[in-house]
Amino acid sequence: MTETKYHFIGIGGAGMSVVAQLFVERGWQLSGSDQADSANLSRLKQLGVECWVGTQPQKITPEMTIVYSSAIRPSNPEFAAGKAAGCRFMHRSQALALAAADRKFVAVAGAHGKTTTSGMIAQTFSQLGADPSFAVGGVVTHYQTGAHLGTGEYFIAEADESDGSFLNYRPQLAIITNIEADHLDNYGSSEQFARAFFDFAHCIEPGGTLILCTDDPGCRTLLKQLRPQGDLDESCSPKIRILGYGLQAPPAGLDDFCLVKPLLAEPNSVSAQFNRGQETTTVSLPMPGEHNLLNAAAVFLAARIAGFSATETAGALAEFEGTARRFETKGEVGGVRVIDDYAHHPTEVAALMRQSREAAGKGRVLVVFQPHLYSRTKNFASRFAAALDLADRAVVCDIYGAREDPLPGVTSRIITDKMQRGSYVADKDEAARLIANEAHGSDLILTVGAGDITKATTVVLAVLKQRFSQ
Structure with a gap:
């Protein structure tokens, strides 16, 4: 088993990277690729894993076992090269069970x-x-x-x-x-x-x-x-x-x-x-x-x-320190706390709004929300609108499509059109700047979603620092 070489397609993903790390700790040989560079990719490289950005189907050899997730399509060049080479294939869940x-x-x-x-x-x-x-x-x-x-x-x-x-x-x-x-x-x-x-x-x-x-x-x-x-x-x-x-x-x-x-x-x-x-x-x-x-x-x-x-x-x-992107404090400037959270289903968003209301005390709850998946946005638009209206102010940016192709007529506007206290701003960084400029002392700002909205916390904190340093 230890002589097998595993190749992870999409190795930088949240689920794939943890399995890859376990394989490293087991002492097994592996390589991996992803469509974009990331902190997960950098961490795996530091552990000695050969990783690359993009696809290199020429590196796929018959003795490899290809590890993939459901987000990987058969048209992926490395996936197709593995099929052509007669490689063994293993879903991420099977790889986790093996570890x-x-x-x-x-x-x-x-x-x-x-x-x-x-x-x-x-x-x-x-x-x-x-x-x-x-x-x-x-x-x-x-x-x-x-x-x-x-x-x-x-x-x-x-x-x-x-x-x-x-x-x-x-x-x-x-x-x-x-x-x-x-x-x-x-x-x-x-x-x-x-x-x-x-x-x-x-x-x-x-x-x-x-x-x-x-x-x-x-x-x-x-x-x-x-x-x-x-x-x-x-x-x-x-x-x-x-x-x-x-x-x-x-x-x-x-x-x-x-x-x-x-x-x-x-x-x-x-x-x-x-x-x-x-x-x-x-x-x-x-x-x-x-x-x-x-x-x-x-x-x-x-x-x-x-x-x-x-x-x-x-x-x-009593000692639990939490997990990243689950009501994670990213900073505080001028009395304004900035929180990042992974909530991406309306029930989660509603629970987060209630939690945030407790945490904000007398301050307001201000939200930048990035919907995740076109299908989920379509299925739950009304419920997202109701959940986000529990905040004092919410700005909704464009949908993070992840593994999905766009659906005709499905945009973030189908959420904001149903909201009382929400507005649509396509670009997440622009939405972050808008919310940050509206905040004042004791407010709570939330960046919310399962996509790359977490990057917007940097924008929020930069605007707050500029405002409160003047």
Whole structure:
């Protein structure tokens, strides 16, 4: 196996780069290419990986195994060269499973919250001395990377549902944070999207555990499908334990449950009581947002299953440093805080607006939003408009198409035309300058989206520095 040479097409992507890093740490040979230079590419080069920008099909040789993601099209010259050369092909999810082959696999799935929850498990288990391996689609601040090959028995992975590839995993422990329709360009309907999570539950190894957020309607529906009579008869469900967590009372059919009772919400922290049977534990997080308490409850249950005590788990959660682009502070000038966030689904954007309102205090919430994917913009335009109208002011720039070609008539205007407090500015840097010039002390500025909008924080901070230095 170690003599095989792997070639990653699109190696700079968030999901691909972490798998590539794990391959490096395993000592396996690999090379990679991407369409643009990036920090991920630079990091891999520093690790000794031969990487190049653009395509070089002449470098593809028959003994290579081509690693690709669903974003790579068959027309890609290196992909086509691999087919012509008779190379073996391996999807990114299969490569990740290979990297995790000798560890206890923990898979974190869900339409929202995967990165934060998987990063939170990684750091919590690390703080508890477990030294887990992990592959997260974002930088875990504690490690300053999204991938790590640890010495411990656990492998924690963010399980991507976008293309159904999470069905390639066979976890011993799985978490589903929520099931809300997305990626309809792939699934075609919300029913098929939900069906994928039902299939995912059946991928869990017999004797394993599924942890669900039972506040979520999609997770409650899944629980009823797995245990239709609300009982614990194994004939009604996969031969697994099913645990739940939430702010609301538990539904029938669970083997265990963690009830979250919020205590205190402040601009930079939140706390709650976690009630599990006769066990009551106070948990505090150094970040705002009720949704983060729910993420922490999933991690709390995972840690308890792994054998860690409630007290030491709470202590580790209190040290969580977050993940990049998840309510990440990029700077503060003249009392104006600049936050960057990856939210790209209307539910995520609405949760972010509520979190930002808590953090802003008496200040205003000002937003620069970049929609991600034409299909998602088309499907959820009205919901994006409603979510963004929770801010005091929002500017929406052009859609970041990523893997998609433009759709006729689908522009960011189909969002702003439905908004009360929004406007359309095509260029993200111009939008950033506009918002930065409107801000005053105690306001909170957010750059939001899954594309390259994060680069606009540099523009925002530059304008603020110029304004407040005068």
